[in-house]
Amino acid sequence: EAGVAQSPRYKIIEKRQSVAFWCNPISGHATLYWYQQILGQGPKLLIQFQNNGVVDDSQLPKDRFSAERLKGVDSTLKIQPAKLEDSAVYLCASSLASTGPEPQHFGDGTRLSIL
């Protein structure tokens, strides 16, 4: 089966600019996650979708970050405006279900560098 697809793989922008990341989960996976992974740290959950509804966005900096999952499939994560501390790898993951021992399947991530 095809894995979680993310694009772009790398992005370099200047602070105060905007950037968007795209994620296509594994077909049939109802749950989609966006994580921020700062260098040397574990991933931090930003937002979790169940189909096209938000389950958890408690750690999403809503003044600058937004995410949507139209039609319950693809998702985009946007940062506007970017700050230096947003430099990180942004990981997308999906799972068949959010409950039970169902594991998450991760994409390759997008490495964002803020100049």
Added chain:
Amino acid sequence: AQTVTQSQPEMSVQEAETVTLSCTYDTSESDYYLFWYKQPPSRQMILVIRQEAYKQQNATENRFSVNFQKAAKSFSLKISDSQLGDAAMYFCAYRDTYGQNFVFGPGTRLSVLP
């Protein structure tokens, strides 16, 4: 809030030897799930093994096994017959039964020496 701690930032093991990575967590829940993920330099996170808290039997996947001590809130990963391809960052993760509160530890970087 749930927390996951990995007290070993770096570990090394000789090829073919056994190594144990430590993980402790904090939760007030009685039922939850624990995971070990591997992240090679290529960056894609891969599931290694998972454990349901209600199961007393420790999970095993080929050369990988866990020592789950629920009372102590400990969840260590044992890698037997270590191979060069096992070199990676290893993350311990917790998730509650409602499918939320997915928390990762800070990771342990494992080096395998030939």
